[in-house]
Every structure is written in C-alpha cells, then in structure tokens.
Amino acid sequence: GNLGDFEDIPVSFKLEKGYMATFAQDVDGMGFSKVYIAQDSALSINLPKELQQTISFMRVSPWRNVQKKGASGKGDDYIEAMGPEWYYNWYLDQGQTTPEREYVPMSWGGSPSLSKIKAIGANMGFTHHLGFNEPDLEDQANMDVEKALGFYPTLLASGLRIGAPVPANCGFSVNKGEFNEGSWIVEFMDSCVARGYRVDFLTYHEYVRYSAASHYKKIKALHDRYGLPVWVTEYNYGNPNIGSPEIGVDKVVNNISSITHMFDTTSFVERYACFTFQPNQGYNGELSFFETRTPIVFNELGLYYKEHESPLAYTQEVYEDGPYIETGIETQQVSETAFQVYPNPVTGGRITLNNLATNSATLHLYDVSGKEIIVKHHTKELNVSSLKSGFYLLRIKDSDAEVTQKVFIQN
Numbered sequence: 001g002n003l004g005d006f007e008d009i010p011v012s013f014k015l016e017k018g019y020m021a022t023f024a025q026d027v028d029g030m031g032f033s034k035v036y037i038a039q040d041s042a043l044s045i046n047l048p049k050e051l052q053q054t055i056s057f058m059r060v061s062p063w064r065n066v067q068k069k070g071a072s073g074k075g076d077d078y079i080e081a082m083g084p085e086w087y088y089n090w091y092l093d094q095g096q097t098t099p100e101r102e103y104v105p106m107s108w109g110g111s112p113s114l115s116k117i118k119a120i121g122a123n124m125g126f127t128h129h130l131g132f133n134e135p136d137l138e139d140q141a142n143m144d145v146e147k148a149l150g151f152y153p154t155l156l157a158s159g160l161r162i163g164a165p166v167p168a169n170c171g172f173s174v175n176k177g178e179f180n181e182g183s184w185i186v187e188f189m190d191s192c193v194a195r196g197y198r199v200d201f202l203t204y205h206e207y208v209r210y211s212a213a214s215h216y217k218k219i220k221a222l223h224d225r226y227g228l229p230v231w232v233t234e235y236n237y238g239n240p241n242i243g244s245p246e247i248g249v250d251k252v253v254n255n256i257s258s259i260t261h262m263f264d265t266t267s268f269v270e271r272y273a274c275f276t277f278q279p280n281q282g283y284n285g286e287l288s289f290f291e292t293r294t295p296i297v298f299n300e301l302g303l304y305y306k307e308h309e310s311p312l313a314y315t316q317e318v319y320e321d322g323p324y325i326e327t328g329i330e331t332q333q334v335s336e337t338a339f340q341v342y343p344n345p346v347t348g349g350r351i352t353l354n355n356l357a358t359n360s361a362t363l364h365l366y367d368v369s370g371k372e373i374i375v376k377h378h379t380k381e382l383n384v385s386s387l388k389s390g391f392y393l394l395r396i397k398d399s400d401a402e403v404t405q406k407v408f409i410q411n
Contacts, residue, residue, distance in 0.1 A: 001122075002027045003058055005367065005390050011052045011325055015043040015060070020127060022159040023047065024057040028114065029121070029157040031056075033198045037063055039316050046322035053325075059159030061124045064102050068264060069310035070273040072234060078278075081296045082306050086271065086313075088130060088233070092116060097125030105160075106130035109141045110151050121158035129158050130233065132165035134205065136184045141165070145187045152197060164189060166203035166233055172221045174214050179221065189226055201229045201270060207239035209255070212262040223268040229315075232263060232272035236287050240277060249286040253301050264310050271313050274305050341394060345408040349385025353396065364395040384409050 003009070007027075015021050015038045025031030032050040036043055047055070066085040073079050073089030079101070088104040089095055093116065095103035105120050109132060120126055134140035135148055143151075148165055155162055164185065171183025179186050185202070192199050202222045206215060219230050237255040238244030256274065263269045277283035280293040289302030298306060342352050353361060363382050365374040370393075376382055384392075389411050395404045 001059075002056055007056050008053050010047065010055050012044075012046045012322075015045075017042045018063055019060055020063045020161070022057075022059040022161075023051050023055050024156065024159070025051065025054045027056045028118070029057045029059070029159045030153050032196060033057075033156060035161050035198075035200055036319060037314065037317065039063055039065065039314055041316075043319065045319055046324055048320075048322040052322060057159065059121060061127060063127060064097075066102055066271075066313050067310045068269065068271050068313045069260075069305075069308060070104075070271055072273040072275050074276065074278050074281075077296060078276075081298075082302075084273075088273070090133060092120060097123075102127065104128045104130055106133060107151075107155055108133045110143050110147060112151060112154050114154055114157055117154055117157045121160055126158075126160055128163065128200075129155060129160040130163045130166070130203065130231075131155060134168045135165050136167040136169065140168070145184060145191065148188060149191055149195070149197075152192070156198060161200040162198060163201045163203050163231055164192075164199045166205055168205055170204055170206075170218055170222060172218045174210070174217050177217075179225075185222070186225070193226070199226075199228065201231055202226060204230055204232045205234040206232075207234075207236055207242065207244070207275075209238055209244065212255075212258045215259055216262055216266065219266070219269060229268050229270040231270055234273065234275040235259065236275050236277070238287050240283055240285075240287060244287070246286060249300055252286045253304055256301065257304060260305075260308065260310075267315060270315075272310075276302070341405055341407050344405075345410045346384060347410050349383060349411060351382040351384055351394065351407065351409075353380040361396055361398045364397075366393040366395070385411060387411060 013021065015036060017038050020035060020037045022033060022035045024033035034048065034051065036045065069084060070086040071079055071082045071084040073087045073095065079087050084101055086102040086104060088106050090106055090108050092105045092107055097103045103126065105126060120129065131152070132141040132143065132148055135143045165188060167184040170185055171180045173180055189199065204219055204222065222230055237252045263272045276289040277287045278293055279288060279290050289298055289305065291297040291299045360378060361380055362377045363375070363379060364372055365382060366372050374382060387409055389409055392407050392409055393404055394407050396402065
C-alpha cells in the first residue's frame with residue numbers, strides 16, 4: 001500500500017533473499033513502477049532515477065521457487081491429482097496458494113474493479129497476475145487493443161508481477177520471419193512501451209501442430225522484440241474445435257514431449273501449462289489427459305505430463321544500480337563502540353544513548369522529510385512521548401563524532 005510518512009523519500013532499498021518487492025510512483029501502484037526479486041541472494045540497490053524520491057506505493061511479499069511446469073485448472077480435483085507447483089484457472093479470486101502450490105490469478109476479461117485488483121495484491125500468497133484471455137476472440141475476452149489499454153493500468157494496482165494479455169495467435173509468421181501486420185500483441189505491447197506501462201512477462205497460446213522448432217521461433221520473436229520472458233499458458237498438439245484430425249496417441253505424446261522439452265531448455269520460457277480437453281466437457285480421444293474423468297484416471301498423455309519434472313521457473317535477474325544522489329542527510333555505519341539508541345524501536349517515550357558515558361552530546365531529531373522537530377544540548381536522552389509513532393532520524397554530535405541513525409518511535 002502507500003508509504004505514509006515515507007512517501008517520495010526513498011532512494012534505495014535492501015531486500016532479503018526469498019522476497020519480491022514492487023515500487024510505484026502513484027499510490028494505487030500506477031505510474032512508473034518496477035518489480036525486484038531476491039531469489040538467489042539478498043539485494044541492495046539504488047532505485048532507478050524515475051523512482052528516486054517519487055515512490056508512493058510499495059508491496060513486499062514472499063517469493064516462491066516453483067518449477068516451470070504448471071496446470072491450467074479444470075476443477076480442484078484435477079489440480080490435486082495433477083499435483084503441479086503452480087496453476088491458474090482463468091479466474092481472479094477463485095483459487096488459493098497453499099504450501100503445495102501457487103495460485104496465479106487472472107483478469108480474464110475487461111473492466112476489472114480497482115477494489116478487487118487491490119485485494120489480490122493484499123494476498124501475500126500471490127506473486128503474479130495474468131492479463132486478459134484471448135482478447136482477439138469474440139467468445140473470449142473480446143476487446144480491441146485500445147479497450148485493453150484502457151483497462152490495463154488498473155491491473156498494476158495489485159503490485160504483482162503482471163503478464164500481458166494473451167491473444168489466441170501471437171501473429172508471428174514462421175515462413176516470413178516477421179510479425180503479421182495488425183498483430184494484436186504487437187500493437188498492444190508497442191503502445192505499452194510508448195506509454196510507459198509496466199509489463200513483466202509475455203504470454204503465448206498455440207494449438208496448431210507446429211514442430212518444437214517452429215514454436216521456438218515464434219516465442220523467440222516475442223522475447224527478442226520486447227526483451228521479456230514468456231509464459232505458455234495454453235498449448236496442445238491440436239484442438240478439436242479447429243478440426244484437428246486424429247493422428248494417434250503415440251504421435252501426440254511424442255510431439256508434446258518434444259515441445260515441452262524445448263520449453264524446459266529455453267531460458268526465456270519461464271512457465272508453461274498444457275491444456276487438456278476433458279471428457280466431461282464433451283471431448284474424448286488423444287488430446288485429453290484422461291481415460292475417465294470421474295473418477296480421474298490419466299491416460300498415456302496425462303501420465304507423461306503429471307510425471308514430468310521441469311527445471312526452476314525463474315532465472316535471477318541482474319539489476320542495474322540506479323544513480324547515487326545526495327539526500328541532504330549525512331549518515332555513516334554505526335560501529336559497536338559508537339553511539340547506540342536504546343531501545344530501538346523506542347518505547348516508553350524516551351530515547352537514550354546507550355554508549356555515551358556523560359551528558360555531552362547534542363541531539364537533533366528530524367522527521368522523514370528532514371524537518372528538525374527537537375534539538376537538545378548536553379544530554380544523552382530525549383523525551384519523545386508527545387510525538388506520533390513512526391520513523392525519525394536522530395543526529396548525534398559530540399566533540400569526537402557525528403552520526404545519524406534511523407529510529408522508530410512507538411508511542
């Protein structure tokens with residue numbers, strides 16, 4: 001949420017290993033924003049120039065290490081039986097993260113309410129947020145690029161890592177080696193770049209019976225154009241809805257295995273989820289994962305996908321350090337023998353310097369905007385019982401040293 005007294009103050013941050021943090025200029029997570037992930041080690045970073053002393057929003061949550069392979073949910077019983085480390089089900093708030101697996105909410109269609117988006121951001125079990133589903137199809141999200149661009153900034157209010165809308169076709173021609181004119185995702189992403197909207201990863205659907213090499217060319221074209229990782233949120237080797245003829249389960253398994261292996265070994269493919277056509281929805285045959293749906297009995301394709309072990313999804317990003325700027329307040333690291341505030345957080349309405357033997361110091365107390373609110377000479381303590389709770393800066397001077405410490409007063 002908002003930063004309160006720290007609004008427009010921070011220039012740098014430290015983040016412990018195993019957490020992610022999002023910073024944004026505007027109080028609803030909009031404006032210029034950036035996500036940082038400390039998967040492999042702790043981070044200590046100067047913020048980019050656009051965020052230094054402009055932050056009004058921050059979200060920090062645990063980060064989960066999950067496999068690339070996930071599942072597109074078709075019922076809780078299927079998710080439980082498949083046992084993926086992450087899943088989504090085309091809904092915003094009809095799933096939950098558990099110790100076993102991570103749920104990824106999706107804003108399937110348009111006009112997402114700000115209150116719902118902020119609510120999923122408040123859920124510390126969520127790290128990612130999928131955008132609109134197949135907006136280029138009338139029976140799916142059904143929105144043109146301008147309409148999607150109008151809705152998209154609201155998604156940023158979650159503070160989650162955001163995926164671009166996923167069209168049914170990415171619009172890249174393997175034969176021509178270029179994107180087709182009027183490609184939905186190209187028009188959307190080019191506009192996001194021009195408007196400064198944050199997009200953290202791209203998304204891809206494909207059911208046409210391409211080889212793994214052709215899939216790679218299409219996904220690489222997306223990655224190369226925008227420099228972002230890609231999630232494959234739906235794929236199968238054919239689709240009954242587009243008249244894919246039966247070719248035999250062995251060929252389907254072999255091709256799905258080949259494509260999945262390519263996803264596993266391609267660094268910029270971050271996550272993927274194979275789509276299953278289920279018998280209880282009128283689909284039978286080689287593109288389903290099931291011998292029977294109720295009770296669940298997996299067929300050869302389903303068993304392959306269930307038992308497949310994939311590598312870790314996220315590859316640690318190396319972040320560029322922002323510029324160093326002077327804040328106007330001098331600080332230095334406090335050593336074991338230097339002045340120390342006790343206790344910190346400050347309770348009982350009184351700041352005491354623990355390592356000062358005599359009443360010889362001058363103490364200056366500032367609020368986080370740098371305004372001096374108390375100064376006292378020849379002392380080693382301050383009465384702060386009248387101040388509201390929050391962070392303050394204490395400058396300590398005596399004849400030998402001068403240090404500034406951050407203190408939290410809890411009244």
